[in-house]
Amino acid sequence: MAGRNSPWGGGGSNGGGNDGGDGEGPADGEGSAPSGAPEQPQGETPERKGPRNPWLPSGDGTPPRRSASIEDIFRGRAEQRRPGGGGGGPRIPGGFPNLPRRPDGKSWLPLGIGAAVVAVLAISSVHMLGPKEQGVVTTLGKYSRTIDSGVSLTLPWPIERVKVVDVSSFQVVMIPDNENEKLMLTSDKSLVDLSYLVRWNIKGLKDYTFRLADPDETVQEVAEAAMRASIAQVSLGEALSGAGRAQVEQDVGERMQRILDFYRAGIAIQGVEIKKADPPAKTKGAFDNVNVAQQEAERDRSEARAWAQQVIARAQGDATAFDKVYEEYKLAPDVTKRRMYYETMERVLRDNDTVVGEKGVNTVLPLPEMKRRPAPAADPSISAPTSTGGQ
């Protein structure tokens, strides 16, 4: 179709006469085309119904619609709109420019059709396979051979057909394929929320191609059955623990391989990987509490250990100190003992307000206390420090 700024201008009525004018002048036939045509300027003044016709004299735009009769518009436009040498030849009513002719004046058409046929045959008999691909060749429906990567020739379609499959790349099936919980029953009737993936590839292309109605779905169903069976044989604790998970993964992989080989599916399971094994979301709080309890228990233990270290260290310190003093004491028992006694008494009596009773020093009282408090009873209660050391 001619663009708006093509020399053919408006609604394709070049020489076609008025096709039962419905009041739509050709000037607007395209003028009211949906915007988005690249040559339609945006932001026109609202009373202008369409784009400016570039072949009209500039200054005033197209005459307002419906004010002029169709004939007028046609006449006016036909005078202005004569092509300055368009690309195609003379236009025919069908809208197709004639094909150029061959030198001997015959049509190109049969040759074109012939070339297309040859091209189809050529394309369908040469096959380029990538490094990971193999192709199954069937001759009129019957399996004939498997072609490997590289360039291979076959008989053209429809005699031989080739189905090319990527055999080396691992396919991955995610189960579940959404974020929903997938709860499975364990042997102790608990539930575990699992998501896992299975990697597989094709090991027997013939079997894979012809044996199963839906190999990919089969892999998924077998995976679900195998996982369910394996989880039903372990306890919840095992399913949640790392070692148990590894065991389940291996178990499921072997089970799947057995089943698929039994189906002769031509599929090799490369690995099963449990991405997530969690307790159900609704019981998560209780499981978290166990973890909290574990941390608290560990903290209790380590606090006790720290305390134990301190007690033993102090015992060792005290004992060592005593040992050292005792060494000295043994050298000169009497003198050492006296010296220690006097030193201690000096220190003690210097630091305190000392009251000397009839039998010697019997009380140590800070005087301000005496002033503040009433005189104590004759036989006071005794509160001596009982701890094993100075604090």
Next chain:
Amino acid sequence: MSNIWQDYKAAWIAAGAVVIGLMMSTIVVSEDEQAVVVQTGRPVRVYNPFVANADYGQTGAGVHFRIPLVEQVIRIDKRLLSVDMQQQQVLSTDQQRLNVDAYARYRIIDPIKMVRSAGTSDRVTQQLEPILSSVVRQELGKRTFQSLLTAERGQAMDNIRKLLDREAAEYGAQVVDVRIKRADLPEGALAAAFVRMEAGRQEEAKTIAAQGQRDAQIIRADAEAQAARIYADSFGKDAQFYDFYRAMQSYSVSFAKDQAGGKTILLSPDNAYLNHFREP
């Protein structure tokens, strides 16, 4: 070009008729289908029927002939097909419910029988689905809940397969395998299971806390015992001197200058603690 068409019109038309006739009387049977040739509704022969252990390329696939217009061809899947069961609720012998979802895999081994009985493999699947459901319900209902979970271990799945296979034989089909895809607790049992799991975790948490406290106690007691041994080893060398030495230390601490000034101690002169005040 047009001359050729004009001059040999009859030959062209004849050739076209031959080609069309050939196309109508040959059928291409691919490796994954079995073709049943039907004459006025009666199956007369089969091309490429299922043969166990036949390797591809050695089968009956390929080009075959039929009498055009008289014989019709029905193509039947030769591959392993699946029956996917709707979820069924199974009641175990110990009165627990379980929603079971199973699948079966089967193939058509007698295509003529199948064409007579069902017509298409989709119909076979439709026929087998309710049978599978009821067989699964019956067979698994004979078991305890625990052995339901591990149904693969016993005879259950094999029994189901045999029962289904017997039914499938009516349709010329062979059931290869039946498996439980999912086994889920129904809503009520699910809530109960959650409660049970939570209770179990609470027990575990309490136990862990108690064990932690026990271990801490033991650690402390061990340390005290060890410290006592260290003290005894050292001080036991001379109990009398230790008594004096310790008293001196104690006085230094007890009667030390108290910064806060809030300490008042009244002791009788005869108090044992003050022994060494009198006599070193």
